[in-house]
Amino acid sequence: MTRATRVGATRVDVAAAAAADADVVGPDPAPRRALRGAVWIGSVRPQHASRPVPTERADPPVSAKLPALAELAARVGGEVVGDDRVTIGDLTHDSRQAGPGTAFACRPGATADGHEFAGRAVTQGTPALVVERVLDQPAPQLRVPSVADALGELAATVHGDPSHELRVLGITGTNGKTTTAYLLEAALVQAGCTPGLVGTVETRVRGHPVPGLRTTPEATDLQRLLRRMADDGVDSVAMEVSSHGLSLGRVRGTRFAAVGFTNLSQDHLDFHADMEAYYRAKAALFDPAYAPTGAVCVDDPYGRRLAEEATIPVVRVSRDAPEQVRASGVELRPDGTRFRAWLGEASFDVTLRLPGPFNVTNALLALAIADGAGVDPAAAALGIAGITGVAGRMERVDEGQPFSVLVDYAHTPDSVAGVLEAARAFAPGTVIGVLGCGGDRDRAKRPLMGRALVAGSDYAILTSDNPRSEDPRAILEAMAEGAREVAGHAWEIEPDRRAAIAKALEHAGPGDVVVIAGKGHEVGQEVEGVVAPFDDRAVAREILAGESPSCEERSGEGQ
Ligand SMILES: CC(=O)N[C@H]1[C@@H](OP(=O)(O)OP(=O)(O)OC[C@H]2O[C@@H](n3ccc(=O)[nH]c3=O)[C@H](O)[C@@H]2O)O[C@H](CO)[C@@H](O)[C@@H]1O[C@H](C)C(=O)N[C@@H](C)C(=O)N[C@H](CCC(=O)O)C(=O)O
Numbered sequence: 376m377t378r379a380t381r382v383g384a385t386r387v388d389v390a391a392a393a394a395a396d397a398d399v400v401g402p403d404p405a406p407r408r409a410l411r412g413a414v415w416i417g418s419v420r421p422q423h424a425s426r427p428v429p430t431e432r433a434d435p436p437v438s439a440k441l442p443a444l445a446e447l448a449a450r451v452g453g454e455v456v457g458d459d460r461v462t463i464g465d466l467t468h469d470s471r472q473a474g475p476g477t478a479f480a481c482r483p484g485a486t487a488d489g490h491e492f493a494g495r496a497v498t499q500g501t502p503a504l505v506v507e508r509v510l511d512q513p514a515p516q517l518r519v520p521s522v523a524d525a526l527g528e529l530a531a532t533v534h535g536d537p538s539h540e541l542r543v544l545g546i547t548g549t550n551g552k553t554t555t556a557y558l559l560e561a562a563l564v565q566a567g568c569t570p571g572l573v574g575t576v577e578t579r580v581r582g583h584p585v586p587g588l589r590t591t592p593e594a595t596d597l598q599r600l601l602r603r604m605a606d607d608g609v610d611s612v613a614m615e616v617s618s619h620g621l622s623l624g625r626v627r628g629t630r631f632a633a634v635g636f637t638n639l640s641q642d643h644l645d646f647h648a649d650m651e652a653y654y655r656a657k658a659a660l661f662d663p664a665y666a667p668t669g670a671v672c673v674d675d676p677y678g679r680r681l682a683e684e685a686t687i688p689v690v691r692v693s694r695d696a697p698e699q700v701r702a703s704g705v706e707l708r709p710d711g712t713r714f715r716a717w718l719g720e721a722s723f724d725v726t727l728r729l730p731g732p733f734n735v736t737n738a739l740l741a742l743a744i745a746d747g748a749g750v751d752p753a754a755a756a757l758g759i760a761g762i763t764g765v766a767g768r769m770e771r772v773d774e775g776q777p778f779s780v781l782v783d784y785a786h787t788p789d790s791v792a793g794v795l796e797a798a799r800a801f802a803p804g805t806v807i808g809v810l811g812c813g814g815d816r817d818r819a820k821r822p823l824m825g826r827a828l829v830a831g832s833d834y835a836i837l838t839s840d841n842p843r844s845e846d847p848r849a850i851l852e853a854m855a856e857g858a859r860e861v862a863g864h865a866w867e868i869e870p871d872r873r874a875a876i877a878k879a880l881e882h883a884g885p886g887d888v889v890v891i892a893g894k895g896h897e898v899g900q901e902v903e904g905v906v907a908p909f910d911d912r913a914v915a916r917e918i919l920a921g922e923s924p925s926c927e928e929r930s931g932e933g934q
């Protein structure tokens with residue numbers, strides 16, 4: 376099959392472009408912007424959890440017709456106090472970005488109430504405020520019952536509903552969103568589209584990284600980004616939709632062409648009251664308000680439930696069962712997977728250079744979402760074959776050592792178990808696992824992650840992740856509770872992550888595989904508000920090359 380396709384009026388070979396776009400991509404090394412919360416002390420960009428926050432005001436996009444405040448009020452049914460003819464060029468939820476042309480939405484949050492910052496926004500020249508209670512400020516005000524609820528629709532109005540000009544593909548679920556988004560981006564390129572990407576590792580416009588803040592941007596940032604993409608010639612977007620994004624209304628006002636669900640297992644119970652609330656947050660995406668069609672992986676109970684409860688038509692996807700979208704002849708290899716993907720009666724040979732059975736699921740889901748959005752499945756199947764890796768997901772570190780080293784972003788009990796199981800296919804020897812749990816996040820998953828690590832490894836080292844404001848030893852003790860439940864597997868605690876990685880590498884012999892899990896693509900470690908450079912891949916490389924002090928120089932708690 377030819378890898379050439381039409382892009383605009385020019386016939387071009389997109390295989391190289393697809394491969395280049397899809398290759399393992401490291402983080403942008405340049406620190407561009409100020410940080411909020413944690414202080415970055417290194418020379419490289421901080422990791423996802425503490426990504427830089429733009430503090431300067433964003434330039435309002437050039438728009439043919441700026442909406443008046445009256446138009447915004449009509450969209451959300453709000454009431455204007457003051458001049459409703461004032462025009463709005465941009466909208467922000469952050470007073471530090473407000474100014475001439477940029478209206479300020481006063482949003483109550485968990486730690487602050489945006490109404491407190493209205494005075495600052497007015498001083499900076501904001502044309503209007505969006506409020507829940509009218510403030511004593513010399514600026515027109517749009518009053519709505521809930522700013523958070525209205526924000527997405529308002530931002531979409533300000534930016535002229537950019538999602539209506541784009542084919543936006545949304546992916547939600549606990550694990551696999553980032554991977555599936557990259558697969559979709561590659562599929563879109565191969566199908567002759569010009570995609571954008573919004574996700575955890577990076578945001579890309581036509582393949583070029585642009586600063587991103589979090590997995591699913593705040594509503595105002597998202598609509599501005601989508602407008603920029605549409606104006607830059609992007610025609611489609613592969614986008615991760617986090618449960619935070621859904622719960623906090625960040626994707627309101629976005630119209631998706633198709634949405635997909637990977638799976639649901641324990642995570643984020645610091646934010647969601649329980650698994651039911653977490654499920655409901657994800658399920659909300661499968662509603663006509665967001666998308667006309669969806670694809671749901673039914674390999675776990677929540678997926679099966681969603682396939683029944685979704686209020687839009689959904690295609691059922693399974694790696695194992697004879698569902699509408701399925702795989703046959705799966706051949707798992709250390710360097711990837713081959714299988715035949717079935718979309719109803721049609722089928723396509725897929726060569727996937729991402730190892731692990733779960734990546735077969737991600738690939739099937741990507742094909743199903745793309746198909747639902749009208750993308751040619753043959754091109755999509757070819758496109759995903761161009762991906763050679765996703766940063767920090769089953770990423771190999773190879774310094775010529777006689778054993779395998781994998782860096783992976785598994786940070787849930789389910790994905791830790793999955794990655795260790797997948798690692799067994801890499802080598803005939805023992806599996807050595809290294810893992811920590813992040814601080815100030817879901818505490819309940821720590822014993823489960825400790826148990827999954829020890830159960831899945833022949834030898835395990837429990838270590839630190841991003842402790843944030845917590846005592847790393849307390850986090851490790853919670854992990855150890857779960858580890859103790861597993862009989863007959865050796866493990867130890869080493870709070871210093873570099874020393875833990877060094878120990879694992881020293882422990883490994885020919886034919887073994889070392890899995891360093893939890894931080895994946897992250898390039899920093901956050902401890903008490905300070906983010907210091909730390910990249911599992913670089914650390915492993917340094918140690919393997921003999922450039923790092925031996926772990927014997929470091930002390931650790933053993934068991
Ligand atoms: C739970 C959560 O997502 N909270 C986000 C939320 O916080 P919040 O509503 O409590 O805001 P707040 O700090 O109380 O401030 C209230 C309002 O005052 C404004 N403000 C504040 C100070 C000021 O000087 N001026 C000003 O206008 C703020 O911009 C905000 O609009 O709004 C803040 C402002 O945008 C975010 O910084 C904050 O994200 C925090 C940092 C966060 O860590 N979020 C993570 C957990 C997250 O969203 N992760 C998911 C991925 C999860 C996954 O992997 O599945 C993601 O999509 O990235």
Ligand SMILES: Nc1ncnc2c1ncn2[C@@H]1O[C@H](COP(=O)(O)OP(=O)(O)OP(=O)(O)O)[C@@H](O)[C@H]1O
Pocket residue numbers: 548549550551552553554555575590615637638733734736737767768769783784785786789790791793794895
């Ligand atoms: N479909 C899947 N099922 C189970 N585990 C998966 C799946 N896909 C990936 N994983 C595992 O989960 C880890 C995270 O994958 P990925 O980054 O694609 O997910 P994500 O949903 O974007 O995560 P996050 O919400 O943290 O951004 C991978 O490193 C891998 O170990």
Ligand SMILES: N[C@H](CCC[C@H](N)C(=O)O)C(=O)O
Pocket residue numbers: 424786812813814816840841893894897
């Ligand atoms: N998206 C995940 C990232 C966790 C990564 C892990 N390294 C940590 O810091 O806990 C979260 O916000 O929970």
Ligand SMILES: [Mg+2]
Pocket residue numbers: 552553574575576590615
């Ligand atoms: Mg992600």
